[in-house]
Amino acid sequence: MNISKDKIHELIYESNRILLTTHENPDGDGLGSQIAMYNYINSLNKNCRIINISQISDNFQFLNEDQQFETFNHDHLDWIEQVDLTIVFDIGHSKRVGELKNYIFKDKISISIDHHPMKDNEPFTYSWVDVNAPATGLMIWELLTMGDIVKPIDKLSAMGLYTALVTDTGSFKYSNTTSQSHIMASHLINSGVQPQEITKNVFESRKLLHIKLLGDALNGLEFKIDNSVAWVKLTQAHFKNRNASSKDIEGIADFIRSIENVEIAFTLIENEDRSIRVSFRSQGKYIINDIAKEFGGGGHIYAAGAKVDSMPIIELENKIINLIEKKVKVN
Template sequence: MTTNLKKSWDELTDLIDKSGSILLSTHFNPDGDGLGSEIGFYYHLKNIGKECRIINISHMPEIYDCIDPDGIIETYSTNHDEWLNKVDVTILFDIGDYKRINEIYPQIKESKIVLFDHHPLQKDNPYSVIVLDLGSPATGYMVWKYLQYISTDEFELDIISANALYAALITDTGSFRYSSTHADAHLMAAHLLESGVKPYEIHRAIYEQRKLSQVRLMSYVIQALQISDDGKLAWYIIDAEMIEKSGANLSDIDGFTEFVRTIQGVEVAFMIQEVSPQTHRINFRSSGNYIINDVAKEFGGGGHIYAAG
């Protein structure tokens, strides 16, 4: 499903115009797309005089400090509840499932909730406005298109918003190598560069600052790697002992399954990670010949057809 974007954008604009306070948020264990989208939207709202805050359920990984120089992203605690209970509008970016904001949801469920996403839509949802494009290469791309749509003069972005949306674009397109990358994604990149983005600086901050703990954990993953007899399926398990021995954390695992998928001949890769003795996280990646989000749904998850969990 893809909504009528112009209709959705108009509904969103009207809702924002009538709002007093606005919450922006994304899913737990946030990635570059969710973070970049909400940062880019935050500065738009501030520019039009709106009261807004970004409050996420999880801490932002350090690699994304480069797109939040003002330190606007907050991590939820119960101290936020009084403000959250008074919010008029909540905008969720790249969420997949609204339950992925965890403890924040009960605090904002009475607000008007807006979805900004490119993941499949749940049948039962609390959204007042849905901005959905399953063909979008990134939620950040959708934010960029919306800002372009409402721009009455020449479309310009401040450098912080441009950097944030560029990070959203490169992280969700695999630096423009995934099949979801289309021509307009490159036009977006060109516009962001014209706005002052320096690609190498963003790329280096996100992809070339690996901690030693992450490298140690990767060595354990390689040792634990299993390959099917036909070489098309690869998988690995990360348990609590591996995390403890390496000194790694949850954000250090990002990208491991995609790395395993790039092994010659592998069509599908998946990870099983021990979060607690009772809870495990599963992450799937496909080369494009096999749809894997239906498998994720069997375990209560979801996502894109070739990237899910």
């Protein structure tokens, strides 16, 4: 059931123990939304914890000075047992909470706050979904300010929300950037955010290993349909060769989309368990989340992905290219 911001405030007010969580391999949007909500709920003297299925990556540690972000383990189960309310951020699909799904939905109240299209048959009690929001962080900003954008918010929350915003708008470069995004940025800067500090942490702290893997990926860059479709694949052989793991690389689909004339970019990354992580990016001429859905994934119309468990990488590559060719030729 879709609910209003007022109803969300009411549910928070009525709860004592509140769990905040987001998707596996959390990004700046999920984490930034969480820290802002965490500070707000703590200011109400509630018992609140952030527990995620994956660790927070190094480039977001600046939001974690007091170790507010916890990684789920079975010692948390006693605490989770007594939770009154779970808020799930930026999830896309409930399965992306991983093992936590066994503990947070059954007989419990949960709210999904998200800007991804909602799947059918999701286990949330309530949801607030706004697919027009460029980031979940923008929704949290609306929820916390309730229209009062003169009064500053606390600096760490502002930093979290600014991180969410720049992560999901590609630093105000993507087509989802709105005038509201800039109004939000203005308010957050007035609340103490130094944009350069966030940029440095989030985007300009790349590990040398990441750059080397990016080099490997770009060496294998392939094109189709007058160079309008570009993609790369990285297999376990590539990662072993660099003594790296598939977690050491991300965000290359955005990079490939930036090539002149490329309309659709995608990447195929083979994980250690042989599953394949696929990311799709479109420049805006073609919708690509329908292709992600074909493989059990989803996402936004121009930025989507899937995790494919049992298909050889070459077969998956061919299937994706066929689907893209159909789409591009029709247009």
